[in-house]
Amino acid sequence: MTYFTKLPAVLLLEDGTVFHGKAAGKIGTTAGEICFNTGMTGYQEIFTDPSYFGQIMVATNAHIGNYGIADKEVESGNIQIAGLVCKNYNIPYSRKQADESIQDYFQQQNIVGISDVDTRQLVRHIRDKGAMNAIISSEITDIDELKAKLAEVPSMDGLELSSKVSTTETYTFGEENAPYRVAVLDLGVKKNILRNFDDRGVYAKVYPAKTTFAEIEKDFAPTGYFISNGPGDPAAMPYAVETVKEILAADKPMFGICLGHQLLALANDIPTRKMFNGHRGLNHPVKNIIINHCEVTSQNHGFGVVPEAVRASDKVEITHVNLNDDSIEGIRVKGKKAFSVQYHPESSPGPHDSRYLFDDFINLMK
Ligand SMILES: NC(=O)CC[C@H](N)C(=O)O
Numbered sequence: 001m002t003y004f005t006k007l008p009a010v011l012l013l014e015d016g017t018v019f020h021g022k023a024a025g026k027i028g029t030t031a032g033e034i035c036f037n038t039g040m041t042g043y044q045e046i047f048t049d050p051s052y053f054g055q056i057m058v059a060t061n062a063h064i065g066n067y068g069i070a071d072k073e074v075e076s077g078n079i080q081i082a083g084l085v086c087k088n089y090n091i092p093y094s095r096k097q098a099d100e101s102i103q104d105y106f107q108q109q110n111i112v113g114i115s116d117v118d119t120r121q122l123v124r125h126i127r128d129k130g131a132m133n134a135i136i137s138s139e140i141t142d143i144d145e146l147k148a149k150l151a152e153v154p155s156m157d158g159l160e161l162s163s164k165v166s167t168t169e170t171y172t173f174g175e176e177n178a179p180y181r182v183a184v185l186d187l188g189v190k191k192n193i194l195r196n197f198d199d200r201g202v203y204a205k206v207y208p209a210k211t212t213f214a215e216i217e218k219d220f221a222p223t224g225y226f227i228s229n230g231p232g233d234p235a236a237m238p239y240a241v242e243t244v245k246e247i248l249a250a251d252k253p254m255f256g257i258c259l260g261h262q263l264l265a266l267a268n269d270i271p272t273r274k275m276f277n278g279h280r281g282l283n284h285p286v287k288n289i290i291i292n293h294c295e296v297t298s299q300n301h302g303f304g305v306v307p308e309a310v311r312a313s314d315k316v317e318i319t320h321v322n323l324n325d326d327s328i329e330g331i332r333v334k335g336k337k338a339f340s341v342q343y344h345p346e347s348s349p350g351p352h353d354s355r356y357l358f359d360d361f362i363n364l365m366k
Pocket residue numbers: 051228229230231232233234257258259260300301302303304
């Protein structure tokens with residue numbers, strides 16, 4: 001286990017606010033959009049969720065690293081967050097089953113972070129001012145130099161990122177002789193989605209983000225299509241909207257999660273927009289208005305579908321609403337076998353209330 005003397009580090013926000021703390025992870029500089037996750041557990045799954053690509057993640061939970069890092073608790077092949085901000089960065093860990101410390105993990109993967117920050121004050125600030133870019137450094141102390149670097153970081157609004165995290169080669173997941181064949185459009189898919197499919201008798205074939213509908217049909221002739229979660233702005237992904245439109249035109253069973261939900265809306269002429277602050281945590285209440293049933297959900301998104309446009313649409317029907325802010329959490333396409341949710345039924349980490357959606361998808365394929 002590595003112990004080290006904590007060097008000073010600085011966090012600068014786009015609006016000029018500065019927080020001082022201690023270096024965590026690799027000594028260096030990193031930038032991206034700052035966002036916060038209120039989950040009390042599951043930091044490793046959050047670090048490796050491709051939907052966080054390009055984002056600096058603030059953990060509101062006071063302890064990060066305390067139960068160590070376990071090789072198998074990952075949602076993708078590597079750490080995807082651009083950087084970490086936390087209160088207590090715990091290098092010694094308490095869990096026997098863990099394989100290494102957070103510090104070894106971050107150093108191996110070149111992840112820069114800052115700890116000993118008053119994360120309550122920081123989150124209250126972001127909550128009032130809205131999403132913005134930020135930079136962390138444990139090597140540059142000159143604020144003007146950091147300001148100049150931060151000015152070069154692109155805004156998340158309008159950024160296409162899925163092609164940076166998607167697989168470059170197709171691969172399969174599950175048993176080849178399973179009863180259902182699902183083509184997964186990998187826009188940044190989380191492993192637990194594939195595990196949930198496998199548990200339900202699905203043989204999945206995962207395709208690079210820009211694969212066309214025709215190519216998938218020819219290669220795999222799937223029973224259904226899955227449009228994955230992923231990073232970036234859905235409005236900057238016309239290629240994926242086109243694929244979704246073609247799946248709909250062919251009336252294939254289709255399920256979308258998070259980014260997949262936003263793309264299903266766009267394919268039905270419903271616009272998306274950047275949220276003032278995203279939803280990121282494990283306890284977001286959602287109501288399924290079809291069966292009048294409430295779910296506590298895991299969420300991670302910074303864009304949303306425009307509620308007025310969903311309500312005015314004659315193509316889709318609302319299935320789920322958020323009980324905190326009335327945002328649209330689920331839709332289904334009228335007369336088609338296609339539906340989607342804004343939240344994460346695979347919930348890794350998170351409550352398992354919404355796993356039934358995977359069964360709903362299986363039923364559509366029957
Ligand atoms: N988890 C996701 O798929 C996120 C979708 C999209 N990138 C957003 O931030 O809203």
